[in-house]
Amino acid sequence: MNTAVAHDYSGAPLGAPVYELTQVSKTYARNRVVALENVSLTLRKGSFTSVIGSSGCGKSTLLKIMAGLIPPTKGRVILQNQPVKGPRRDIGMMFQQATLFPWKTAVENIVLPIEIRDGKAAAKKAMDKAHELLEIVGLKGFENVYPNELSGGMAQRASICRMLITEPAVLLLDEPFSALDELSRDMMNMELQRICREQDATAFLVTHSIQEAVILSDDIVVMKPRPGRIAEVVSVDLPRPRTLEMMTTPKFGEIVDHIRGMLDKGEDM
Amino acid sequence: MTEYQTNAPTDAETIQDTVWEQEIAFIDSVPRWIAMTFVFVVFIGTWQLVTSFGLVSPIILPTPMETLKDMIFVGQNLATGGYMLVSLWITIQEVIYGFALAIAIGFSLGVLVGETAFGEKAVMPYLVAIDTMPKVAFAPLFVAWLGFGIESKVALAAFIATFPIVVGTAAGLHAADENARMLFKTMGASRMQTLIKMKLPTGLPQIFTGLKIGAVGVMAGAITGEFLGGGKGFGELIRVAASQLNTPRVFSLILYLSVVGLVLYLIVQWTQRRVVFWQKETVGSYDG
């Protein structure tokens, strides 16, 4: 059963399709694990989609395929009308760990993607932009600080900037804030929402937190394991911009309960 | 609405501070230099006692005073550019050339083994096999191949010091975690860029650990080479002094030699602090 194919987005303004996944399957050759089976998914421009599901149901695998880090065994991945056949400049990625390099200052870390793609001179030119980005995420004054001196939350902010410096059209986020405490996490999520709106970026977030998924997303892809596939896509028609206060509304609670029910059912399978 | 009760004392009450005596281990209250001096004094004292009561023959162990006198003599010879300085300079050259050679070969092999699948699969097993051999046993071979000059000593010194550098470099190249690799992949980095901009800097701490072990080995190699292959280095002076049962001389020569080893080690450590400035001090460094 695949209910995820180009379904109707209620309420939210619709953009053109950015990402199109058709019947994507992945079997890891090494251990014959079927990590994904027939996953079809469409992300529209400016939308925010979350994936949620139990551990090992193939979320990270899906993200890696979308990012062009690993090839699918079957199926098609199209991004901005071009098939994804490897890492691309219009994709920005973020992982659970900030992974800043300790021998580079905050700004130097942020312009690293430019340095790698276009060389040192281009990286130097991008410094101004890096400063702007740092200011946006509230790290003004920390430009020339080494990562050792940044807290976990500050490091993740810096890695957001690194992701944004190449102005990617889509953001792929694999549990980016799960290493943070709950308070900073909520703040970072609101910041993420703001950045996505400002940059009109399309975001795809892997998370284990139902609350986080609901407060951020237009759509939530609920996955079930063995083999990893889509169980349901839940639309969240809370108004935008979202605020943390919305977490106390009955509507929010309803959606959370619905997803929790789905996930519990998934556990029995 | 409930009234919040605070713990603020009323005027009538006085506060009982919950401060208690914290036991501090005696050794924590002693400065390091005092503790070190203490050990030194105990050591010299025991030495003095053992020798002055004739517990061991002066040929086996000279008194501290004799040793000190000889050290002054050797020091004067070195300072005035005597024959000992010439010998020391030969040994220092062996150490420098041996270390440079070990770094060049060790680093290249380390990259080969740590970065390429071929190196890891086909070359590493041989390196491990050679590494388990007693390398000093190769000394006669080096002498046969390279003669009694400085070359055979340089070769043995380099031979001994190469392996820790290979291991350190290979381990260093494996130190980068999955996230960093994935990040570089998403940035479209080439293999060369990944190596130079990520794997090598990440592995610098391990590489320097290899260099430090190598620095110790290179000294041992040069001196062993001199023992077994003759020549005019400091090791030869030690050998001659020992054969003449001039034990105080042996002791003082060893002490001067250890200064050379220490300087080499400190140079590596100093370079490490400069280059790997982000590395936290680890256990075993001597500045707390």
Ligand SMILES: Nc1ncnc2c1ncn2[C@@H]1O[C@H](COP(=O)(O)OP(=O)(O)OP(=O)(O)O)[C@@H](O)[C@H]1O
């Ligand atoms: N490189 C790999 N080689 C072989 N099997 C893998 C590999 N990566 C993942 N798997 C397997 O594929 C399945 C899905 O893994 P994946 O990492 O995508 O799950 P996930 O949903 O991200 O889990 P989590 O929530 O714990 O991060 C798991 O059964 C895992 O064991």
Ligand SMILES: [Mg+2]
């Ligand atoms: Mg995962």
